[in-house]
Amino acid sequence: MRLPLVVLVLASLPRLVVAQGVLVAPHAIYMDHRTRSGSITLYNPGNDPVEVSLSTMFGYPITDSAGDFQLRTVEDPDSTLPSAAKWIQAFPRRMTLGPLERQTVRLLGKPPAGLADGEYWARLVVSAKGGAVPVSGVADTGSIQVGLTLEVRTILPMLYRKGKVTTGLTMTGLHAGVEHDSLAIRAHLTREGSAAFVGTVAGALIDSAGHAVSRFKVPSAVYLETDPRFTMPVAGLASGPYRLRLEITSAREDLPSDVILPMPPVRDSVEVRLP
Amino acid sequence: MSPRFLWLLGLLAGTASPLSAQLTIQGDRNLAFGVVIQGVAASVVPSDPVKSGEFEFTSVIGKTIQIAFTLPPRLNGPTGATMPIAFGATDAIAMGTAPSSIAVTFDPRTAKQFNLVTSARILVFLGGRVTPAANQRTGSYSNTVTMTVTVF
Numbered sequence: 001m002r003l004p005l006v007v008l009v010l011a012s013l014p015r016l017v018v019a020q021g022v023l024v025a026p027h028a029i030y031m032d033h034r035t036r037s038g039s040i041t042l043y044n045p046g047n048d049p050v051e052v053s054l055s056t057m058f059g060y061p062i063t064d065s066a067g068d069f070q071l072r073t074v075e076d077p078d079s080t081l082p083s084a085a086k087w088i089q090a091f092p093r094r095m096t097l098g099p100l101e102r103q104t105v106r107l108l109g110k111p112p113a114g115l116a117d118g119e120y121w122a123r124l125v126v127s128a129k130g131g132a133v134p135v136s137g138v139a140d141t142g143s144i145q146v147g148l149t150l151e152v153r154t155i156l157p158m159l160y161r162k163g164k165v166t167t168g169l170t171m172t173g174l175h176a177g178v179e180h181d182s183l184a185i186r187a188h189l190t191r192e193g194s195a196a197f198v199g200t201v202a203g204a205l206i207d208s209a210g211h212a213v214s215r216f217k218v219p220s221a222v223y224l225e226t227d228p229r230f231t232m233p234v235a236g237l238a239s240g241p242y243r244l245r246l247e248i249t250s251a252r253e254d255l256p257s258d259v260i261l262p263m264p265p266v267r268d269s270v271e272v273r274l275p
Numbered sequence: 276m277s278p279r280f281l282w283l284l285g286l287l288a289g290t291a292s293p294l295s296a297q298l299t300i301q302g303d304r305n306l307a308f309g310v311v312i313q314g315v316a317a318s319v320v321p322s323d324p325v326k327s328g329e330f331e332f333t334s335v336i337g338k339t340i341q342i343a344f345t346l347p348p349r350l351n352g353p354t355g356a357t358m359p360i361a362f363g364a365t366d367a368i369a370m371g372t373a374p375s376s377i378a379v380t381f382d383p384r385t386a387k388q389f390n391l392v393t394s395a396r397i398l399v400f401l402g403g404r405v406t407p408a409a410n411q412r413t414g415s416y417s418n419t420v421t422m423t424v425t426v427f
Binding site: 020021022023024025026027028045046061068069070071127128129130142143144145146147148149150151152153154155156157217218219220221253254255256 | 296297298299300301302303304305306307308309310311312313317328330331334335337338339341347350352358360386388390403405407411412413414415416417418419420421422423424425426427
C-alpha cells in the first residue's frame with residue numbers, strides 16, 4: 001500500500017501556510033461549588049495571530065450502534081439533565097493571541113439559587129482561526145481562483161460539582177468476537193451514583209496456561225450509560241480457548257488525582273475462542 | 276534552545292495538571308484548488324502534497340477523540356457569484372506520526388472516531404472537488420472548512 005508513504009512525505013514537507021491553531025490546557029475542566037471558578041490556558045504556537053472564541057453548550061458522550069463514541073448535545077436541556085452550560089461563563093470569551101502568546105481564561109460558575117448537590121456538565125468550545133490569509137496565489141481578474149481557509153474547534157468536557165458526589169459502574173453483557181486481526185469487545189456500562197464515571201478500562205486475554213497474551217488499556221468515561229467497543233490485537237495467537245478479563249477502575253493518568261472519584265473496581269470475564 | 280521551546284517548558288511547568296493534560300489543534304495548510312477553468316471540474320486529492328488542506332491535532336496517547344468537519348456546499352465569489360464544492364467518501368486521510376502509524380482514509384462528511392494508540396499527533400488531510408460553470412464569473416472564490424475535535 002503506497003498511501004502511508006505518500007502521507008509520510010506530506011508530513012515531512014515544509015508548511016506552505018503558517019499554522020493557525022491553539023494549544024489548550026488542561027483538556028478537561030473540573031470546578032467545584034466552593035470556589036465556583038476554574039481556568040484554562042491558551043497558547044498560540046504559530047507565527048501569526050489567532051482569533052480565539054469560547055462558548056459553552058450542553059452535551060455528554062454516548063455510543064452508537066457500532067460502539068463508537070458520539071457527543072449527544074441538547075440545545076435546551078430540561079431539568080432532568082444536569083446542565084451547567086447556561087451558568088458557566090468564560091472571561092474573556094474572545095481574544096486575539098499573538099505569535100507565541102498565552103492567555104489564561106477564567107471560568108466562573110453562577111449557578112441558580114438552591115442548586116441541589118450533584119455534578120453538572122457542560123462542554124467548552126474553543127474555536128480558533130487565523131487572521132487574513134490569502135486564499136490562493138496572486139489575484140488575477142482574468143481567471144478563477146479557488147481555495148478554502150481552515151478553522152479549528154475543540155470541544156472539552158467541563159464538570160461542576162456541588163457537595164459530596166459519588167460514582168460507580170455496573171457492567172453487563174460482556175461479549176467478544178474476532179474481527180480481522182483483533183478481538184472486538186463490547187459491554188453495557190451503566191453509571192451509578194451522582195457523578196460521571198471517569199476512569200480506565202483494561203482488558204487481558206488469558207491463555208490456558210494462565211498467561212496474559214494480549215492486553216489493552218484505555219481511558220473512558222460513562223456519564224449515563226454506554227455500549228462501547230474496545231479492541232485488542234490477537235494476530236499470531238494460537239487458535240483455541242482463552243479467557244477475556246475486563247477490569248474498570250477509576251484511575252486516570254491524564255487527570256489530577258484530586259478530581260478522580262474513587263470507586264471499587266468492576267470486573268467481569270468471558271470465554272473466547274480464537275479461530 | 277529556541278525561545279519557543281523554553282516557553283513551552285515554562286507553560287508545562289506552570290500548570291497544575293499532569294504534563295500530558297493539554298492538546299493542540301491547528302490548521303496547517305489551506306485547501307487550495309488554485310486556478311480552475313470555466314466548465315471543467317477540478318479535484319484535489321487528500322494526498323496532494325501542495326493543494327490538500329492539512330490539519331494537525333496533538334493530545335494524549337490512549338485518548339479517544341472524534342473528528343468532524345463542517346463543510347461548505349458552495350464557495351463565494353465576486354459580486355454574489357457562487358461555485359459548488361463537494362466532498363466524497365475518500366476525501367480525508369488521517370495519520371499518526373509514529374513509525375507504526377497507518378493512514379486511514381475516511382469520509383469527511385461524517386464524524387470519525389480515533390483512538391490515539393501509538394501516536395499522540397495526528398495529521399489530517401482534506402481534498403474536494405469544485406465544478407465551475409461554463410459561464411462562471413472570473414475572480415477569487417473562497418469559504419471556510421472547520422475541523423472540530425471532541426475530547427471524550
